Amino acid sequence: MSQPANPPAAAVRHLTVDEESAGQRLDNFLIRELKGVPKSHVYRIIRSGEVRRNKGRVSADDRVETGDVLRIPPIRLSAQVEAKQLNPAPPRQFPVVFEDESFLAIDKPAGVAVHGGSGVSFGVIEQMRQARPEARLLELVHRLDRETSGLLLIAKKKSALKALQDQFRERETGKTYLALVKGTWPARLKVLDQPLHKYLLADGERRVKVTTKDDPDGMHSVTLVKVAARIPAPAALASLLPEGLTLLEVTIKTGRTHQIRVHLSHAGHPIAGDDKYGDFELNRQLTRAGLKRMFLHAWRLRLSHPVTGGALELHAEIPDELQPWSGGRTGKGD
Structure with missing residues (x-):
């Protein structure tokens, strides 16, 4: 150090x-x-x-x-900044999925930012540094949206940080999410290859939309989709969800901001509970029925170990609050 x-x-x-x-x-x-x-x-x-x-x-x-x-x-x-140093984040540990001397993978809960900024005083990384004062280094390898749960990698060595970030940048990792979406996803629709464009709302909040292939500011974005299960709608929501819901395994080949949320919404099947790109009336009814958050979970990550080069496959089980909506899936590799 x-x-x-x-x-x-x-x-x-x-x-x-x-x-x-x-x-x-x-x-x-x-x-x-x-x-x-x-x-x-x-x-x-x-x-x-x-x-x-x-x-x-x-x-x-x-x-x-x-x-x-x-x-x-x-x-x-x-x-x-000085106030932050004088009043550091409260220490907090998170469930560890994998750990060795070079990096660890945690299961991030929904509702927690990965780092401070944009109106958030602190996030996962600041809390973990306080909880592990003996750690020489703790650095985020990648990011997850605040409302997304699941696998998050944190490097413990700079060499591991570089090696892992290189894998993400070169698209050598396999990041698969579980997403519950409105309606019946067509099984034939397996590849979403649509550029995305970032923009700001009047209040300065960031948003993303699908754009045209000739948009000079469009970012190449590819999402792979596989149907995991068909979920019948609760009786109280039958009129809003005549086709029920679909649980998807979603693998991103590019890591763009809000990529999964925008691609699925643009396809006509927004993620259940998504407060930015979702079906807002449906979200209100889902909340009443017990779904209190967006159903997007970073479930599986395939990568090479940054030191040994060996193949790793990590899983984060579906959180308890999403289990009633998962069609019996647990996320243990099923």
Whole structure:
């Protein structure tokens, strides 16, 4: 681990690059080390020459090496960031699906953000760092929407973080979700290959929509769908759900924001309980019938171990609150 840790006081510091950090770009190294410092400020102090490596100038895309000594200029954190450091997130452990010396996989509950920001003071990663003060490093490998439950990977070593993120970036992992959708999903519809476009509502909230192939801002997005079970509608919802519900296994080949939710909704089968892209009247009735959250669960993850290269398949069981709507599925690999 680089020494010393980042204190809130505005003073010149010197960070020594350890063996695990060797080969990282300078900007990425500093963004991880200077927690709470805006990225724009990190780039500003690099461009200005205030950051020095072994007393010489250095560029953002230069790779750091073991033993490099980096001079960091005085950085005064904002009052908001200092308040967070003085009032850290409450410690919390989460159910562990897999763990070894390089990374762990947890089963994230719905309703918990993976990290602080955008109006959220703290999330999974901040709580876990407080719960595991002895951990040298805990970093998110990827993300899940706040209302999505299931498998979330956290790296314990920088080498594992890079190896796992490379797998996600190169689409070498298999991420499969369970989603309960409105109506009868047509079994023949197995591939959704539609570009997605991000936009903002008037109040600044982020949204995503399917766009045309010629949209220059469209992001290539591919979702694979398999019918897992047909779920009859509760008697009280028969008029709203004449075709019942369908439980789907959904595998994403690209990891776009809200990809599954938008693709399924655009196909005419929104996810049950989705408060952004769903059927809002149906959601109200589902809530009364006992479904209190969106039925989207990160169920299975296939990957290569970041150290050994061996094949891994991880599962997160369907949470108790979704079990009555799962058609008997448990998520144990069934």
